[in-house]
Amino acid sequence: MDNDCMRCPVRAESLFGALPDEVVKSLDNPADHLVIPAGEVIYQENAEAVASYTLKDGVVKLTRTAVNGREQILRLLTHGDIMGAESLLGQTYNHTATTLTPVQVCRLPLNVLKRLQADHPTLNNALLARWAAALQQVETLAVELGTKKANERLATFLLYWADKNGGHEQVPLPLSRTETGELLGLTVETVSRFFAEWKRRGYVSEKAGVLTLHDREALSQLGGGYPSSKLVPVTGSPRIG
Secondary structure (H helix, E strand, O other): OOOOHHHOOOHHHOHHHHOOHHHHHHOOOOOEEEEEOOOOEEEOOOOEOOEEEEEEEOOEEEEEEOOOOOEEEEEEEOOOOEEOHHHHHOOEOOOEEEEOOOEEEEEEEHHHHHHHHHHOHHHHHHHHHHHHHHHHHHHHHHHHHHOOOHHHHHHHHHHHHHHHOOOOOEEEOOOOHHHHHHHHOOOHHHHHHHHHHHHHHOOEEEEOOEEEEOOHHHHHHHOOOOOOOOOOOOOOOOOOO
């Protein structure tokens, strides 16, 4: 696999995007480039944080275990997202990262991150900016979904996820109905009913974990006026998992 950080397609969105070209060249490609199959745990909640990861391709879910022992899906990540940055703070991982599809990731060890922090203050600024942008996006989406009815919530999420994946008509959505319900706070019966109805109307279709949006306008109306410019960062905006 190509191990050239300078030519990485998601470099602008990774932590390296905050560093000058000459600095990135001098690092001599310190990241490990990994290909991981679907269904694998990249790191576990409460485990020692030893590395940060940039997702180059594929879909990852972040989960946390609730008090009752049930797993709760927090977020879905896709290309350009960063996860496990708790390692910069010397803490344990706040969540479990599991691949939903085959993924390509860059793994940057903690010792490299610490050295970059010390040598390049711009990296710290970039990290804070990414955290702030991600927090605002997550909070805005939570408020947006929390104030909507069930059908509006699902339609808004589908449009948000499509926009997060570049606004394409076809996007990966490798979630079961149960997982989609867990993510959105809906029952599996409710999710299944709306998907079935929207398929009959020709708004969406699914095949092998890929969702196709055939009628964004109809979904936008169902979503109560989506899109909101605050939900999805513009191209090149910083993100973090």
